[in-house]
Amino acid sequence: MDTTRSFFNSIIEKIKGNGTTPSERGVEYFRSGEYHKAIKEFGKAINLNPKDANAYKNRGTANLNQGNYQQAINDFTDAINLNPEFAEAYHGRGVANEKMGKKQLAINDFNKTVEINPKHRNAFFHRGQVYYTLRNYPLAIKDNDKVIELDPNVADAYFGRGVINAEMGNDKDAIKDLNKALELNPRHTSANDLRNSILSKEAALAEKARLEAKIASTTHLMGITKQSEGKRKRQGISREVKNIVWRRDEGRCVECGSNQHLEYDHIIPHSKGGSDTDRNIQLLCMKCNRAKHAKI
Template sequence: MDTNQRGIEAMQKGNFEEAATIFSEAIEANPNNPISYINFGNLLSAVNELDKALKFYEKAIAIDSNAATAYYGAGNVYFNLENFDEAKKMYEKALQNGLDEGDLHFMLGMSLFNLGQNRLALPYFQRSVELNKKDSDARFQYGLCLAQLELIDDAVKQFDAVIQLDEDHADAYYNLGVAFAFKENTDKAIDMLEKALDIQPNHMLAGHALKIMNGQSN
């Protein structure tokens, strides 16, 4: 097992100090290997040392400008710092350099969504779902994005799929309720909102929406 792999295993076990020591040794042994800097950046990100993590990703990129996972790591740092524009740029560079994973497409979609660029976010959420059909978070965000664009029937399909994956997803039921209200299917809307509240009794949005719907149905 090589040094970096030992460090990753230590990190996965939560032995962060041991992992830091191992990654430091890997960098000292081979200072021109970008992987060691990326791994150290991932470790620092995991313990919320975001500014330090970014420096390690930048060092990896300086060594290898095609290091896709370094751009992805940097994108995650910027996203966590709520700098969505820089996050988007980093994720795009990761994509350009050959990283084609569901999580990357999801995070790029989330960055665009947070920037209010829903139409641009949509294909990335769609690709994320295609690459990981069992990712309920990605599917839920895809549904939200479709709903924001008033593609209601398509959104309903995604929220239904979320419930198939996670039957206790209160937010999916709430959004189904809103979607059916939009389609003027009051009975179905009330049913979905009640299910949301059964799962999460303190779901304020569902409770408020249900009061409105019950008022309309009386």
């Protein structure tokens, strides 16, 4: 079985190697993911024609995919020097600068890309990513909007905008974007995870709000009950009891017999369990009442 696989691999290798030019062979190797071989072939093309801007751009792209970011920047720069209006070279260099953390240089390259080609979707997308890392959310959203305008079927643009909306606290808009990303790509696990996280947070907040409302309602009812109890306590001696006591005590202070400045006094104070019945109420003048309470 290993011999058979080796045989077919050798045939494929010969087919790839039969490209008429180094650039064509480089493209074949690039498409199959063999970037190191593609780099060599594009190098041969450059040796044959040092002014071939496209060969530099292609080698730069292969270096970029291989993770050779500085070499990629060098190749893209050579391509730009040969062709200052080469949008793809600016875009490639922008991505390489982004990978190396050179954010402002990346933005400059993406700016130049869309200046040359206003419909370069990938440049808007990558510039939006850089703006996001810089926490410049308005510009990041604007670039994602542009990507969606140019191509409404880019799931990652909806996902990117959803992430930004989530970080800005716009959960409703975030959910809408993440739903669209999943509609376009049902296997977008990052979009699914973020959406579930937001929905869980919203459910928790809704439950918290429900409990707080319940507590507030209970507290309000308790307040009303306490107020009612207080009112009942403050209602004091009924008119009927007062009439009974007045007739019984003959409208005079039970201590000194005065009929001036009379007050209804609790024999046993409320604070000690005294009631508002006629048996616990007596007539006292103001002076005797004050003297009694001074002793207490």
